Amino acid sequence: MPEGLLISVWFxxxxxxxxxxxxxxxxxxxxxxxxxxxxxxxxxxxxPWLTGTPSHSWESAxxxxxxxxxxxxxxxxxxxxxxxxxxxxxxxxYIPAYLRHDGHGKSQRPLLAxxxxxxxxxxxxxxxxxxxxxxxxxxxxxxxxxxxxxHHHEDSANRRAGFLYxxxxxxxxxxxxxxxxxxxxxxxxxxxxxxxxxxxxPGWATLAFALALLGFGMKAGxxxxxxxxxxxxxxxxxxxxxxxxGVMLKVAVYGFLRVALDLSxxxxxxxxxxxxxxxxxxxxxxxxxxxxxxxxxxxxxYSSIENIGIIxxxxxxxxxxxxxxxxxxxxxxxxxxxxxxxNHALYKSLMFLAAGAVIQMSRQSNIERMxxxxxxxxxxxxxFLLGTLAITALPPLNGFVSEWLTLQAALQSIxxxxxxxxxxxxxxxxxxxxxxxxxxxxxxxxxGIAFLGRPRHRQTRRSKPAPVPMVVSFSLITLxxxxxxxQPQYLIGLLTEVPGQLFNGGLPEINRHGWLWITPVSSAxxxxxxxxxxxxxxxxxxxxxxxxxxLKRHHGEAAHPRVPAWGCGFGGETARTQYSGYAxxxxxxxxxxxxxxxxxxxxxxxxxxxxxxxxxxxxxxGTQDRIWFWLYLPVAQMVNRGARLVSxxxxxxxxxxxxxSFFTLVVLLWINSGI
Amino acid sequence: MDQQxxxxxxxxxxxxxxxxxxxxxxxxxxxxxxxxxxxxxRAPSIxxxxxxxxxxxxxxxxxxxxxxVIFRMAPYILLGAMLLAASAVPFVTTHLPTxxxxxxxxxxxxxxxxxxxxxxxxxDVGTSFGGMGSSREANFSAFAEPAxxxxxxxxxxxxxxxxxxxxxxxxxETGLVLRPSLxxxxxxxxxxxxxxxxxxxxxxxxxxxELTMIHEAMILEYSGRYLAMVEWAAQVKLMLYGVLIVNIFxxxxxxxxxxxxxxxxxxxxxxxxLAFMGAGLAVVETGLAKMRLFRVPTFLILAFMLAFxxxxxxxxxxxx
Numbered sequence: 001m002p003e004g005l006l007i008s009v010w011f012x013x014x015x016x017x018x019x020x021x022x023x024x025x026x027x028x029x030x031x032x033x034x035x036x037x038x039x040x041x042x043x044x045x046x047x048p049w050l051t052g053t054p055s056h057s058w059e060s061a062x063x064x065x066x067x068x069x070x071x072x073x074x075x076x077x078x079x080x081x082x083x084x085x086x087x088x089x090x091x092x093x094y095i096p097a098y099l100r101h102d103g104h105g106k107s108q109r110p111l112l113a114x115x116x117x118x119x120x121x122x123x124x125x126x127x128x129x130x131x132x133x134x135x136x137x138x139x140x141x142x143x144x145x146x147x148x149x150x151h152h153h154e155d156s157a158n159r160r161a162g163f164l165y166x167x168x169x170x171x172x173x174x175x176x177x178x179x180x181x182x183x184x185x186x187x188x189x190x191x192x193x194x195x196x197x198x199x200x201x202p203g204w205a206t207l208a209f210a211l212a213l214l215g216f217g218m219k220a221g222x223x224x225x226x227x228x229x230x231x232x233x234x235x236x237x238x239x240x241x242x243x244x245x246g247v248m249l250k251v252a253v254y255g256f257l258r259v260a261l262d263l264s265x266x267x268x269x270x271x272x273x274x275x276x277x278x279x280x281x282x283x284x285x286x287x288x289x290x291x292x293x294x295x296x297x298x299x300x301x302y303s304s305i306e307n308i309g310i311i312x313x314x315x316x317x318x319x320x321x322x323x324x325x326x327x328x329x330x331x332x333x334x335x336x337x338x339x340x341x342x343n344h345a346l347y348k349s350l351m352f353l354a355a356g357a358v359i360q361m362s363r364q365s366n367i368e369r370m371x372x373x374x375x376x377x378x379x380x381x382x383x384f385l386l387g388t389l390a391i392t393a394l395p396p397l398n399g400f401v402s403e404w405l406t407l408q409a410a411l412q413s414i415x416x417x418x419x420x421x422x423x424x425x426x427x428x429x430x431x432x433x434x435x436x437x438x439x440x441x442x443x444x445x446x447x448g449i450a451f452l453g454r455p456r457h458r459q460t461r462r463s464k465p466a467p468v469p470m471v472v473s474f475s476l477i478t479l480x481x482x483x484x485x486x487q488p489q490y491l492i493g494l495l496t497e498v499p500g501q502l503f504n505g506g507l508p509e510i511n512r513h514g515w516l517w518i519t520p521v522s523s524a525x526x527x528x529x530x531x532x533x534x535x536x537x538x539x540x541x542x543x544x545x546x547x548x549x550x551l552k553r554h555h556g557e558a559a560h561p562r563v564p565a566w567g568c569g570f571g572g573e574t575a576r577t578q579y580s581g582y583a584x585x586x587x588x589x590x591x592x593x594x595x596x597x598x599x600x601x602x603x604x605x606x607x608x609x610x611x612x613x614x615x616x617x618x619x620x621x622g623t624q625d626r627i628w629f630w631l632y633l634p635v636a637q638m639v640n641r642g643a644r645l646v647s648x649x650x651x652x653x654x655x656x657x658x659x660x661s662f663f664t665l666v667v668l669l670w671i672n673s674g675i
Numbered sequence: 676m677d678q679q680x681x682x683x684x685x686x687x688x689x690x691x692x693x694x695x696x697x698x699x700x701x702x703x704x705x706x707x708x709x710x711x712x713x714x715x716x717r718a719p720s721i722x723x724x725x726x727x728x729x730x731x732x733x734x735x736x737x738x739x740x741x742x743x744v745i746f747r748m749a750p751y752i753l754l755g756a757m758l759l760a761a762s763a764v765p766f767v768t769t770h771l772p773t774x775x776x777x778x779x780x781x782x783x784x785x786x787x788x789x790x791x792x793x794x795x796x797x798x799d800v801g802t803s804f805g806g807m808g809s810s811r812e813a814n815f816s817a818f819a820e821p822a823x824x825x826x827x828x829x830x831x832x833x834x835x836x837x838x839x840x841x842x843x844x845x846x847x848e849t850g851l852v853l854r855p856s857l858x859x860x861x862x863x864x865x866x867x868x869x870x871x872x873x874x875x876x877x878x879x880x881x882x883x884x885e886l887t888m889i890h891e892a893m894i895l896e897y898s899g900r901y902l903a904m905v906e907w908a909a910q911v912k913l914m915l916y917g918v919l920i921v922n923i924f925x926x927x928x929x930x931x932x933x934x935x936x937x938x939x940x941x942x943x944x945x946x947x948x949l950a951f952m953g954a955g956l957a958v959v960e961t962g963l964a965k966m967r968l969f970r971v972p973t974f975l976i977l978a979f980m981l982a983f984x985x986x987x988x989x990x991x992x993x994x995x
Binding site: 385389392394438441454528532533541564566584 | 740752762806810811814816828895899904990
């Protein structure tokens with residue numbers, strides 16, 4: 001085992017242990033420090049695997065007698081370990097500052113201990129090389145995060161979210177287990193190495209693939225199995241939301257890639273089409289729901305669903321290209337997916353952390369009660385704005401780079417032989433394009449309502465700036481976003497190693513024209529120069545700023561006079577007369593009526609005197625997922641009905657139960673001897 | 676990519692940027708002039724927009740009480756983005772190095788960046804008019820922008836490149852063949868152009884009624900040089916859409932080599948094409964009434980569908 005990984009395991013275990021035994025006032029410093037050290041050691045250890053080191057396997061001393069835990073480090077697992085490691089390091093400075101204001105006398109020991117095991121579980125998932133240790137790591141990750149979601153369990157809504165999360169995590173885990181079972185049944189071994197050797201028949205391979213898509217898709221938040229995500233992410237403490245949304249969803253993507261591209265050997269066009277269409281629909285669905293939310297973290301959670309959709313869209317394209325023998329274009333789509341995974345991990349963590357700071361400082365989680373925060377929390381606001389630019393895929397930030405690569409990959413679909421595929425890929429791409437345009441509505445709403453205008457609530461007016469360590473964390477993540485946005489070559493260089501190892505792919509042309517250019521296919525087809533675009537944007541804004549300064553000096557004018565805003569000459573504008581977030585996204589809601597279940601209620605308290613206006617009026621609005629009514633409630637009813645049927649067996653007499661056990665045993669023995 | 680470092684190309688890019696920025700107010704003046712004549716009104720001089728900008732640049736801006744740094748930053752970013760976009764749209768020649776830096780997708784990204792900040796600026800003051808304008812602009816462009824990107828997609832598929840110069844060269848070489856895909860996306864791009872530039876029938880640039888405004892409501896609080904910058908940026912944007920449409924769909928006379936006669940011919944030709952285009956816009960604005968606000972999405976979804984049909988007809992009919 002590479003020493004760095006061993007050290008990081010000890011660090012995470014130490015972090016968990018210290019959270020339990022050390023004095024309570026120390027732990028919020030010691031645990032994040034140890035976690036950051038673990039992150040650093042993983043990051044440094046795995047980097048060589050992204051620059052050409054061949055894969056490395058080892059066996060641990062632990063495990064079952066006949067199956068020691070197998071581990072393996074290759075480019076794919078190195079990349080995802082790197083995402084986890086880097087994000088843990090970047091989030092660590094935030095944790096102590098956040099916990100100072102969180103909890104009010106509540107013990108933070110379980111929170112920090114489970115955070116440590118959660119991170120250990122995620123690392124372990126990426127290293128596991130047999131189904132057995134993979135599932136243990138997966139469960140460690142799921143169960144730890146369940147306790148994190150339930151940290152504020154005083155609130156019944158949080159407990160409900162936690163239950164839903166636990167339930168769906170386990171249905172997903174069963175699907176994953178069954179998928180591994182398909183491989184294990186044919187290979188007669190639980191190790192992934194044996195599964196790699198294997199060539200399954202198309203039917204069995206497709207079954208394993210479908211189960212993996214269901215299981216990992218449930219964790220990643222693909223529709224229709226996404227419903228836990230917008231419930232669980234908002235109720236967790238903010239740094240946990242950042243880890244779950246930014247990192248854990250990527251671990252699910254990793255698992256899916258491991259099965260679909262590595263274990264199953266051969267890929268089929270139908271898989272690609274399925275994944276691509278599910279991805280595109282998920283993206284559109286996620287952003288449409290994000291747009292109508294007013295809880296800041298719920299909006300971000302739905303936007304995570306959108307981004308996961310984009311990642312799966314690109315993965316689907318990669319599978320289609322691969323199944324049709326276009327390795328170059330498959331590599332392009334695959335690199336786009338990975339780049340988007342990295343970028344989303346960065347900017348979504350940034351936004352969740354900043355949202356946590358906003359919620360703590362303004363004591364509001366609903367943007368309809370915020371406003372004017374840019375002035376009260378200038379640094380948080382500035383970094384939030386940069387995160388917003390990244391997430392809406394505007395140049396020159398990192399979100400744009402992966403979006404550009406994704407669209408370039410989609411454009412290569414013209415080289416596919418089948419006419420149906422040639423038209424279905426651009427169809428899905430059109431959905432992605434629509435998604436990214438609508439994301440501008442969602443995020444201008446979020447930033448504009450929360451940070452601009454005037455405070456809409458008196459508590460908001462008293463918001464204080466976020467503490468320095470939090471801002472340090474924001475600035476580090478923003479810096480990473482900016483570096484990737486301006487110099488995407490380095491990241492892409494690391495990422496091309498992954499298709500190289502998985503299917504001998506690669507992008508030989510990408511850096512051909514030097515560090516200024518990225519040319520995915522060739523310079524005649526497409527080129528983008530992020531450094532020049534960045535220089536151009538900075539330069540042109542600078543030019544106008546110089547003009548401004550010149551004018552200012554030329555006219556020797558003082559500060560601009562401030563006057564009340566235009567109110568048609570009536571005046572009397574207050575914070576209450578500002579546009580609301582609900583109104584902001586109303587046009588979209590009206591245009592695409594029926595996509596949401598809208599719960600708008602208007603309650604009136606009539607005046608005691610007849611014929612006069614009501615004394616009080618109250619308007620509440622909210623939207624719900626339609627899928628909840630279409631899919632989940634019927635299933636829940638069916639389960640209930642089934643349970644009622646089964647409950648007839650429950651007679652309450654011991655001899656009946658003994659008889660059940662006896663017959664079960666007989667049947668099992670019979671089955672076993674039959675095989 | 677190796678010819679990227681020749682100085683002539685970059686000087687030309689700089690020259691065309693300046694030319695586009697300088698000509699944009701004239702173009703706005705020309706459209707207004709034609710429109711006034713069509714409506715039997717006395718037309719202002721076509722140089723009137725220059726006077727307007729000059730006046731505004733010399734006025735001291737007044738800020739709303741609540742305006743934050745976003746409000747003051749937005750005009751700079753807006754005009755900066757338009758400047759960059761102007762450098763990357765082939766105006767007289769396809770021999771333009773900047774199109775390799777900024778391909779068509781990035782160009783759409785620039786427009787989106789400018790819009791993003793304008794929308795935020797509208798919300799910054801904290802009035803209902805600003806928010807209303809921002810909301811409308813953001814929601815409507817959620818449908819206009821995809822239509823634009825689908826047009827880009829179709830062009831990229833036709834020419835197998837997202838580089839605008841290469842696209843124009845490819846279309847120039849094939850000549851004026853009637854392609855169904857191009858017809859569809861031309862219609863889509865015209866509709867998007869009307870919507871994105873806030874022209875009738877989507878928005879009325881000359882309206883004074885706050886409740887019907889889209890673009891104007893967002894910039895209601897701007898004054899002085901900030902207003903000048905916003906207006907100038909809007910004029911450049913209109914000009915850029917014009918140049919895009921005429922140079923993509925009617926790319927004759929675009930200079931392929933950098934000789935003075937070829938460039939002059941190209942300049943003359945593109946100006947004439949733009950003049951016709953502007954006159955056409957004036958005719959449309961005179962002949963049509965402004966739509967009801969909630970008809971606009973239908974209009975834009977139609978543009979989206981047209982662009983989509985353009986893409987499909989290319990895939991199904993034109994790819995052998």
